[in-house]
Amino acid sequence: xxxxxxxxxxxxxxxxxxxxxxxxxxxxxxxxxxxxxxxxxxxxxxxxxxxxxxxxxxxxxxxxxxxxxxxxxxxxxxxxxxxxxxxxxxxxxxxxxxxxxxxxxxxxxxxxxxxxxxxxxxxxxxxxxxxxxxxxxxxxxxxxxxxxxxxxxxxxxxxxxxxxxxxxxxxxxxxxxxxxxxxxxxxxxxxxxxxxxxxxxxxxxxxxxxxxxxxxxxxxxxxxxxxxxxxxxxxxxxxxxxxxxxxxxxxxxxxxxxxxxxxxxxxxxxxxxxxxxxxxxxxxxxxxxxxxxxxxxxxxxxxxxxxxxxxxxxxxxxxxxxxxxxxxxxxxxxxxxxxxxxxxxxxxxxxxxxxxxxxxxxxxxxxxxxxxxxxxxxxxxxxxxxxxxxxxxxxxxxxxxxxxxxxxxxxxxxxxxxxxxxxxxxxxxxxxxxxxxxxxxxxxxxxxxx
Amino acid sequence: xxxxxxxxxxxxxxxxxxxxxxxxxxxxxxxxxxxxxxxxxxxxxxxxxxxxxxxxxxxxxxxxxxxxxxxxxxxxxxxxxxxxxxxxxxxxxxxxxxxxxxxxxxxxxxxxxxxxxxxxxxxxxxxxxxxxxxxxxxxxxxxxxxxxxxxxxxxxxxxxxxxxxxxxxxxxxxxxxxxxxxxxxxxxxxxxxxxxxxxxxxxxxxxxxxxxxxxxxxxxxxxxxxxxxxxxxxxxxxxxxxxxxxxxxxxxxxxxxxxxxxxxxxxxxxxxxxxxxxxxxxxxxxxxxxxxxxxxxxxxxxxxxxxxxxxxxxxxxxxxxxxxxxxxxxxxxxxxxxxxxxxxxxxxxxxxxxxxxxxxxxxxxxxxxxxxxxxxxxxxxxxxxxxxxxxxxxxxxxxxxxxxxxxxxxxxxxxxxxxxxxxxxxxxxxxxxxxxxxxxxxxxxxxxxx
Numbered sequence: 001x002x003x004x005x006x007x008x009x010x011x012x013x014x015x016x017x018x019x020x021x022x023x024x025x026x027x028x029x030x031x032x033x034x035x036x037x038x039x040x041x042x043x044x045x046x047x048x049x050x051x052x053x054x055x056x057x058x059x060x061x062x063x064x065x066x067x068x069x070x071x072x073x074x075x076x077x078x079x080x081x082x083x084x085x086x087x088x089x090x091x092x093x094x095x096x097x098x099x100x101x102x103x104x105x106x107x108x109x110x111x112x113x114x115x116x117x118x119x120x121x122x123x124x125x126x127x128x129x130x131x132x133x134x135x136x137x138x139x140x141x142x143x144x145x146x147x148x149x150x151x152x153x154x155x156x157x158x159x160x161x162x163x164x165x166x167x168x169x170x171x172x173x174x175x176x177x178x179x180x181x182x183x184x185x186x187x188x189x190x191x192x193x194x195x196x197x198x199x200x201x202x203x204x205x206x207x208x209x210x211x212x213x214x215x216x217x218x219x220x221x222x223x224x225x226x227x228x229x230x231x232x233x234x235x236x237x238x239x240x241x242x243x244x245x246x247x248x249x250x251x252x253x254x255x256x257x258x259x260x261x262x263x264x265x266x267x268x269x270x271x272x273x274x275x276x277x278x279x280x281x282x283x284x285x286x287x288x289x290x291x292x293x294x295x296x297x298x299x300x301x302x303x304x305x306x307x308x309x310x311x312x313x314x315x316x317x318x319x320x321x322x323x324x325x326x327x328x329x330x331x332x333x334x335x336x337x338x339x340x341x342x343x344x345x346x347x348x349x350x351x352x353x354x355x356x357x358x359x360x361x362x363x364x365x366x367x368x369x370x371x372x373x374x375x376x377x378x379x380x381x382x383x384x385x386x387x388x389x390x391x392x393x394x395x396x397x398x399x400x401x402x403x404x405x406x407x408x409x410x411x412x413x414x415x416x417x418x419x420x421x422x423x424x425x426x427x428x429x430x431x432x433x434x435x436x437x438x439x440x441x442x443x444x445x446x447x448x449x450x
Numbered sequence: 451x452x453x454x455x456x457x458x459x460x461x462x463x464x465x466x467x468x469x470x471x472x473x474x475x476x477x478x479x480x481x482x483x484x485x486x487x488x489x490x491x492x493x494x495x496x497x498x499x500x501x502x503x504x505x506x507x508x509x510x511x512x513x514x515x516x517x518x519x520x521x522x523x524x525x526x527x528x529x530x531x532x533x534x535x536x537x538x539x540x541x542x543x544x545x546x547x548x549x550x551x552x553x554x555x556x557x558x559x560x561x562x563x564x565x566x567x568x569x570x571x572x573x574x575x576x577x578x579x580x581x582x583x584x585x586x587x588x589x590x591x592x593x594x595x596x597x598x599x600x601x602x603x604x605x606x607x608x609x610x611x612x613x614x615x616x617x618x619x620x621x622x623x624x625x626x627x628x629x630x631x632x633x634x635x636x637x638x639x640x641x642x643x644x645x646x647x648x649x650x651x652x653x654x655x656x657x658x659x660x661x662x663x664x665x666x667x668x669x670x671x672x673x674x675x676x677x678x679x680x681x682x683x684x685x686x687x688x689x690x691x692x693x694x695x696x697x698x699x700x701x702x703x704x705x706x707x708x709x710x711x712x713x714x715x716x717x718x719x720x721x722x723x724x725x726x727x728x729x730x731x732x733x734x735x736x737x738x739x740x741x742x743x744x745x746x747x748x749x750x751x752x753x754x755x756x757x758x759x760x761x762x763x764x765x766x767x768x769x770x771x772x773x774x775x776x777x778x779x780x781x782x783x784x785x786x787x788x789x790x791x792x793x794x795x796x797x798x799x800x801x802x803x804x805x806x807x808x809x810x811x812x813x814x815x816x817x818x819x820x821x822x823x824x825x826x827x828x829x830x831x832x833x834x835x836x837x838x839x840x841x842x843x844x845x846x847x848x849x850x851x852x853x854x855x856x857x858x859x860x861x862x863x864x865x866x867x868x869x870x871x872x873x874x875x876x877x878x879x880x881x882x883x884x885x886x887x888x889x890x891x892x893x894x895x896x897x898x899x900x
Contacts, residue, residue, distance in 0.1 A: 143601070143626040145849045147593040176593040176850035177735075264734050268718045270837075277740075277799045277834045284714050284737035284840065285627075290727075343854045349727045384727045387720075390734065398848040399595045400626035404793045 004028045006445055007245050007254040009233045009269075012040025013431050014419040015260035016220050017438030023223050025446050030254070031220075032247060034232035034388040037213075038220055040261075041383065041392050041421075042431060044211025048297055048377050051331045055293060055381040056392065057431050058212050058326075061198075061205040063191055064432035066439075067215075074218040077209035082301075082325040083199040085309035088367050090318055091158055095367065101198070103313065109159035116153050116163060117193050124187035129425040132185040133406045142181035142403040146171075149180045161315040169322045170196045172289025172393045174342040182397035189428040199311075203430065209330060212431070232388070235270040238414050256445045260419035260438055262395050263409070264288055265388065271416075278408045285401045286409075286422060288391020290384045292340040292348055294320065296360050297377040301327050301334030303368040310336060312367050319348045319359055323367070333376070336364060349382050356380055394429035395422040410440075417441040454478045456895055457695050457704040459683045459719075462490025463881050464869040465710035466670050467888030473673050475896050480704070481670075482697060484682035484838040487663075488670055490711075491833065491842050491871075492881060494661025498747055498827050501781045505743060505831040506842065507881050508662050508776075511648075511655040513641055514882035516889075517665075524668040527659035532751075532775040533649040535759035538817050540768055541608055545817065551648070553763060559609035566603050566613060567643050574637035579875040582635040583856045592631035592853040596621075599630045611765040619772045620646045622739025622843045624792040632847035639878040649761075653880065659780060662881070682838070685720040688864050706895045710869035710888055712845050713859070714738055715838065721866075728858045735851045736859075736872060738841020740834045742790040742798055744770065746810050747827040751777050751784030753818040760786060762817050769798045769809055773817070783826070786814060799832050806830055844879035845872040860890075867891040 006022050008015045011033030022029040037043070043055040059081065060067040071078055086097040089104060098104040105113075123141070128134055135141070146167060154160045164175050170193075171178055171186065190196045196203050208215060220227060228250075235246040242255040259266050267283030274280065303310055303325070310325025312318075320338030327335040338360060340348045348356060357378035364372035383392030410423045419441035424433030456472050458465045461483030472479040487493070493505040509531065510517040521528055536547040539554060548554040555563075573591070578584055585591070596617060604610045614625050620643075621628055621636065640646045646653050658665060670677060678700075685696040692705040709716050717733030724730065753760055753775070760775025762768075770788030777785040788810060790798045798806060807828035814822035833842030860873045869891035874883030 139626075143595055143597040145593055145595065145598075147849075148595070148598050151593070174850050174854065176589075176853070177848065264717075267714075274835065274837065277832060278796050280840065281737070281740060281796065281834055287731070287734035290731060346728050346731065346854065382727060384731055385724065387724065390730065398627065399597075400624050403626070404624065404796065 001251050001253050002030070003253040004030050005254065006256045006258060007032060007243070007252055008258045008260060009245070010040065010260035010420070011035070011038045011220070011227055012260060012420075013042065013216055013434040014421065014438040015258065016216050017435040018258045018260055018419055018442040019223060019226070020219055021439055021442030021446065027446070029226060030252060031227040032231040032233050032245065032252070033227060033229050036229050038216045038227070039213045041389055042212045042216065043381075044213035047379055048333065051297065051333050051335070052211050052328055053295060053379060054212060054326070056212070056383065058207060059204045060208070060432070061195070061203040062201055063195065064427060064430065066435050067432050070215050070219065070435070071208070074215065076214060076218065078206040079209060079329055081199045081204050081207055082304070082327060083309055085304060085307045087309050087311040087313070090312060090314040090367070091161055092315065093317060103162060105158050105162070106156070109156040109162070112154045112156055112159040113162055116150065116159070119153060120184065120187060121192045124184040124192065127184050127188045129185065129189055131407070132181055133403045138181055138403050141184060142179050142399055142401075144180050145176050145399055146178050146180050146183045147175040150175055162313065165313050165315065165321045166197055168341045169339055171396060172291050172341050173396050177342070177396070177398060179397050179399040179402060181402050185402070186428055189424070189426055189433070190430065204324070207328065209328070233269055235272070236416065237272045238416065243415050255415065257416045258419055258438070258441045258445070259416055260441070262288060262390070262420055263422055264390050264395060275413050278405055279413055282401070282405050282408050285405075286395035286397060288384065288389070288395050289393055290342060290345045291392040292345045292380055292382040294338040294340060294356065294360050294380040295326070295378065296336045296364060296372070296375045298334035298336075298371070298374060299376060300332065301325060302371040303334070303336075306369065308368055316344065318363055319344050320363065338363070345382065345384070349385070353380070412444060417444050451701050451703050452480070453703040454480050455704065456706045456708060457482060457693070457702055458708045458710060459695070460490065460710035460870070461485070461488045461670070461677055462710060462870075463492065463666055463884040464871065464888040465708065466666050467885040468708045468710055468869055468892040469673060469676070470669055471889055471892030471896065477896070479676060480702060481677040482681040482683050482695065482702070483677060483679050486679045488666045488677070489663045491839055492662045492666065493831075494663035497829055498783065501747065501783050501785070502661050502778055503745060503829060504662060504776070506662070506833065508657060509654045510658070510881070511645070511653040512651055513645065514653075514877060514880065516885050517882050520665050520669065520885070521658070524665065526664060526668065528656040529659060529779055531649045531654050531657055532754070532777060533759055535754060535757045537759050537761040537763070540762060540764040540817070541611055542765065543767060551644075553612060555608050555612070556606070559606040559612070562604045562606055562609040563612055566600065566609070569603060570634065570637060571642045574634040574642065577634050577638045579635065579639055581857065582631055583853045588631055588853050591634060592629050592849055592851075594630050595626050595849055596628050596630050596633045597625040600625060612763065615763050615765065615771045616647055618791045619789055621846060622741050622791050623846050627792070627846070627848060629847050629849040629852060631852050635852070636878055639874070639876055639883070640880065654774070657778065659778070683719055685722070686866065687722045688866065693865050705865065707866045708869055708888070708891045708895070709866055710891070712738060712840065712870055713872055714840050714845060725863050728855055729863055732851070732855045732858050735855075736845035736847060738834065738839070738845050739843055740792060740795045741842040742795045742830055742832040744788040744790060744806065744810050744830040745776070745828065746786045746814060746822070746825045748784035748786075748821070748824060749826060750782065751775060752821040753784070753786075756819065758818055766794065768813055769794050770813065788813070795832065795834070799835070803830070862894060867894050
């Protein structure tokens with residue numbers, strides 16, 4: 001059996017960020033990755049003889065400082081997400097177009113949307129990101145769902161529908177499933193709601209030339225020989241002086257282990273002796289969101305010619321909460337991407353891929369005209385369908401979990417340290433958060449090594 | 451590889467009830483059980499040279515018709531749970547005693563408790579147990595936690611504390627974690643709140659001489675040779691004409707499989723091809739409750755001599771939401787059992803067993819006097835600590851799950867059928883529900899076989 005200072009479980013951005021710190025500190029280490037590729041919930045691929053397609057995480061935006069540092073370090077080019085022209089709002093089977101951030105609805109609905117966003121931002125600003133459970137109102141906020149909050153403060157149905165579509169696009173779960181306290185934590189973690197929802201000056205501002213996966217490949221390049229692919233970890237034994245890590249194709253020794261995968265997947269690894277009860281309960285209580293990214297490729301972005309930005313916000317009649325122009329200036333194609341999330345995603349996945357394609361054509365035709373019928377290529381990716389993700393963007397906290405388990409999500413368990421976007425305090429759920437969590441876990445190990 | 455008509459995964463009451471139906475129908479079958487014993491979340495043991503101790507499920511009560519049928523069929527004796535004398539209420543660090551069902555609190559708190567129970571019962575009565583998601587108010591009720599409901603209708607702090615202790619004892623999770631719709635379903639599934647909370651005429655009325663596990667042992671007796679112990683199922687392959695079931699010690703073939711384990715454990719089995727997305731999401735979204743049963747044994751039930759029934763209801767200052775006299779007329783000992791549930795259980799388990807024992811002595815002394823110091827034996831059982839349960843009594847539905855996934859919990863997946871207390875419509879979460887679920891799953895298989 002080969003022996004290492006540290007074994008990293010998971011070759012996503014958290015795991016590779018951790019490995020990079022260990023590499024810089026000249027530790028011996030090994031990364032065990034279940035898939036045959038790096039990136040985890042980031043997966044850049046190609047279609048149509050070379051057009052980029054981002055099947056997973058794809059954007060960076062202001063405030064994600066480590067991501068911009070990585071981009072600069074590796075000389076990777078970024079480009080702006082297309083954001084010119086009028087947006088579409090599809091509510092109660094009526095389509096309206098609008099410019100700017102403010103959707104065209106009645107003044108009362110606008111008032112409620114504005115007031116609710118301000119209230120969420122104001123509450124969020126008071127959260128301590130290192131300890132959301134310590135807030136004087138933590139128990140109240142963690143006892144209710146986001147939906148209970150919305151129903152209390154949003155008094156028109158239209159405003160409620162818009163808030164749901166927006167918050168579901170941010171959280172990838174239904175407003176009924178998630179703790180208000182967690183939403184407030186998540187908002188603060190990424191600054192504020194406008195930052196999370198926006199393209200310009202927001203979390204969707206910039207894209208990566210060559211695909212997001214090129215960043216992690218650059219990060220891992222110096223130590224690719226230390227990454228074992230197709231090595232899902234099934235069992236971790238802890239002993240006084242280290243760990244034994246079992247995969248179907250080998251057994252490895254290490255003094256320390258970084259587990260850099262979502263909680264639900266960590267719960268499927270066997271640990272001997274058992275982890276503390278609170279940790280095991282937590283693994284049951286942080287389910288993954290559900291996202292299907294649905295792509296239609298055209299010979300050109302015909303909607304731009306008609307003055308559309310490609311952005312659409314819809315109500316529950318449409319399979320996609322939000323739609324974006326996801327084209328790149330480096331390829332001639334027109335690319336539209338629909339986010340189908342939460343319950344709408346589960347419903348969409350009951351249809352065959354061909355049926356999903358037909359649905360997308362119908363909805364795009366409705367929004368942008370008959371040219372939508374000339375789709376060259378359809379592709380979609382349901383992240384709940386991936387054995388080694390079980391969902392996207394991130395594990396979310398239902399009510400009662402933050403105040404019950406407190407710092408358990410990040411607390412080391414003997415020789416085992418925990419990373420992953422779910423453990424991040426800043427940009428929780430984002431690639432930036434994953435990178436930060438990996439660095440933090442590596443630093444825990446490096447500091448205990450004296 | 452040996453081949454069978456059906457393989458049953460799990461030797462709890464659901465699995466053995468299914469196996470019994472298959473046995474009666476002369477099917478060939480095999481039960482694969484991870485532990486070295488039958489019973490799952492029921493575990494009857496012995497302490498002190500032969501005194502019975504029920505570490506898991508232990509009671510039956512009126513309405514649990516199949517359990518009484520089983521008891522009669524096997525000639526097993528039952529006895530009444532001890533229920534004579536005054537109960538104790540410990541609120542805001544003040545102890546009061548009372549007789550009957552109505553705790554001694556101020557009239558306004560009593561009014562709120564009574565009104566809230568009636569309201570929950572009234573709403574529960576309108577639920578269709580086969581389809582709780584179909585209720586006109588299902589979305590409203592599933593969008594909120596039980597705690598949100600209580601905070602709306604219970605306007606005194608004392609009443610709120612009593613309602614929380616009662617409902618946490620019934621549900622084994624915090625009122626903040628659970629969907630109101632699921633609570634209403636659960637109440638109706640077991641008739642009404644008083645039935646779930648009561649000893650006499652309630653779900654805690656009767657106990658089993660020789661222990662609850664003796665029932666399942668009688669059920670399984672004719673086919674013990676068909677049960678493989680210490681065979682945790684790790685992987686189930688589905689093919690056109692049947693399944694291949696893998697355990698560390700063998701591989702087995704069957705036309706059909708009954709998976710009779712909690713959803714969270716089903717999620718830890720690998721399925722090839724993958725199960726439908728909705729099923730896999732559901733496995734992430736039904737966490738187990740958490741219960742520690744804490745026992746103190748004395749040479750005699752000294753509290754009875756002082757006129758106490760042994761029943762205590764407490765607020766969050768005490769590690770046990772509720773305490774019961776758990777003695778049997780067949781042994782001379784005095785036996786007190788405290789239920790530590792939800793957050794109080796997680797907190798309690800941070801202490802060593804010796805510390806937990808000292809805690810119990812202190813609290814019992816507070817309630818029943820100095821004789822509590824003469825404890826002969828202390829034993830406790832944390833069900834979240836069991837690898838093959840991961841919690842108790844049952845998996846619960848957080849907000850948004852019932853209305854999102856609807857009948858997915860019971861829907862067969864190809865050759866795989868689903869049983870377990872979580873899938874029951876009548877007495878969900880109880881042993882009676884587990885038995886009913888096993889019979890239902892077996893009937894699904896027997897009916898498709900024509």
